[in-house]
Amino acid sequence: MRRRVADRVLEVGDYVQVAAERTTPDGVRPGEGYARVERLERIAEATFLDEGTGGVYSDWAARRGITAVFCQGMPGPVLLRPGDHWILTQPDAQRREWDEANPTWTGTAAVFAGGVLAQGSHPHRDDDPPDGTVVFAGMSAVVPRRRATVFGKPSVAVRTGDYLQLHAVRHPASDMGPDEGFHRVEWVAHLAGPDLSALVSDTGWACGILTLMSVHGLSGTLILPQRDVAVLVAPNRERVRYDEEEVWHGGPFHAVTGMVEPSAAELAAADSVLRPCPPDDEADLYPSLFKDPGERARFMDGVLGVRPVATSLLPWPHGLFKCAYKARWERLATTYPDGDEARFHIVHAELFSSLTAEEFAACPYHQANWPAIVETALAYAAAEEAGDHEKAQLLYAMEHLDESDRLWARDLLGDHLMWSQGSSALTNGQHRLCAMREANVKSVPVHGRHLPSLDAEAVKGEAGQLARQTVKNYWAGWSADRWGSARLGALLARYPKLRRLLVRPHGR
Known part of the structure; x- marks a missing residue:
């Protein structure tokens, strides 16, 4: 079980989440990513913060203090x-007993300037909402044959992209995943000289220089004295790809006065000297998360961004939320076989092909000038892709569109249609795509991942014709699978009432 509590009411002995979102094929362990608080300092006045330059978290911390x-x-x-x-x-x-017997941090003096050691229960701990507790279940974990290979480097040599050992031991250590405890460094800065005394009360604790880091999965700034740390030699490539796209916090949580970001080139040169070659079987520690090689290739090597995609290549909706014709869709759905997830897309194609021009026009999504909107949005996206920001700024004005269409166009730029090559469903923009199809728009801006070499050619035909063909193809395939012949499929596609004699109504 787990619950949320405010940083100001944390106590010594709490197991706080210090590492989240490890992408792994071997399974997340129950309790993974949580570490026991051994010491806790309250910094009421964080005078070391450079106010106004560090973003919302840093400004907030300057006003209300920091918990270390x-x-x-x-x-x-x-x-x-x-x-x-x-x-x-x-x-x-058993883990709590082991952790208490094997502490990492000892000492009785506060480390941070203005810090006060906290002991005992916090007086306002019971103010936490009673519904804050949720079930926390780990995945079924696979026992690794060995842990991932690591090497040591000085903390001052850690760079963005390193997988740092953020949490060394979760008892029992034999239960830990191959790369458990290691997380991607997303931002690094150094603090040295006279500025050290503003952050720490004992500059000797820093051993000359402090390294400040933002780490994927960690909600705060990690402070490292000058020491050697462990880093993965060859992280799981699929995990790296996920982490690079889903950045936890790509800058500082706290802007500390005097911190300096080191030279990326110098850190890369040092890393090339320190980093050993991985064992030949290192990659074998991480079975692929993908069953389809094509899907993995798109994920690992594909391009992520906005590109024009032919509407004929995009999937039909799987569920139009609050559609005015939902009741008609539900009636059509009862004529399709149970247990076939693909039927949701086909039913929407059939609904699309059955609506009249007047019925389309009654929907607010279909009352926009979609050809002009899409043309403008594609031109803007092309200018941005080419790096012509001046042209993009002019295009963003969209003065040739009326106010309503201008809002639709800017919405298309900020709230993208989301679809990745090979995906069976659109994850955002189903209503708008329906309206664009009905307006005979041939190509639309879509955000997602794709391999340009695998982009297919648009299918010829107007949207209604393609919708009808989609329905025909489905029933032809269903008929062939059931009776070995596709001939009956044409009748089933044309006459929904006939299907009720053959197909068990959905949900009955």
């Missing part, structure tokens, strides 16, 4: 971002 936690198994303390954090409500008893 020192957790079992972590290489340095964390300045938590203001707000709520997950904690385990029922940590494993």
Whole structure:
């Protein structure tokens, strides 16, 4: 079980989430990513913050103070971002016993300037909402044959993209996944010289220089004294791809006065000297998360962004939320076989082919000048792709469109139609795509991943014709699978009432 609590009411002994979202084929373990708070400091006045330059978290922290936690198994303390954090409500008893017997952090003096060590229960802990507890279930985990290969590097040599050992041990260590505890560094800065005394009360603790980091899965700033740390030699490539796209926090949570971002070129040169070659079987630790090689190729090597896609290549809707013709769709759906997820798309194609021009026009989505809107949006996207920001800015004015169409066009740029090559469903923009199809728009801007070499050619034909053909193809295939002949499929496609004699109504 876990629950959210505010950073200001955390206590020593809490198991706080310090590492989230490990993409892994071997399964996430129950309790993974949580570490026991061994020491806790309250910094009421964070005078070391460079106010006004660090974003919302840093400005918020300057107003309300900072909670710093020192957790079992972590290489340095964390300045938590203001707000709520997950904690385990029922940590494993054996793990708690082991953690208490094997502390990482000892000492009785505060590390941070203005920090006060917190002990005992927080007086406002019971103010947390009673419904904040949720079930936390790990996946069924596969026991790894060995842990991933690591190497050591000085903390000052850690660079963006390194997979740093953020949490060393989750008892029992034998249960840990191959790359469990290692997370991607997303931002790095150094603090040295006179500026150290503004952040830490004992500059000797820094051992000369502090490294400040934002790490994927960690809600706060990791502070490392100068020391050696462990880094993965060859991270799981699929995990790297996920993490690069789903950045946790690509900048500083806290803007500390005097911090300096190191030279990326110098860190890369140092890494090339320090990083050893991985063992030949290192990649075998990470079976692919993909069953389809084509899908994996698109994910690993595809291009992510906005591109024009032929409407004929995009899937039909799988569920038009609040559609005025939902009742008609539901009646059609009862004529399709149960258990076939594809039927949702086919039913929408059939509904599309059955609507009249007057029925389309009654829908607010179909009352826009979609050909002009899409032409403008595609021109803007092309200018942005080419890096011609001046032209893009002029196009964004969209003065040739009326106010309503201008809003639709800008919505198309900011709230993209979402579809990746090979996907069976659109994840955003189903209503708008329906309207564009009916307006005979041939190509629309879509955000998603694709391999340009695999882009298919548009299918010829107007939208209604393609919708009818989609329905015919479905019933021809269904008929062939059932009776070995596709001939009956044409009748089933044309006469929905005939299907009721052959197909068990959906949900009955």
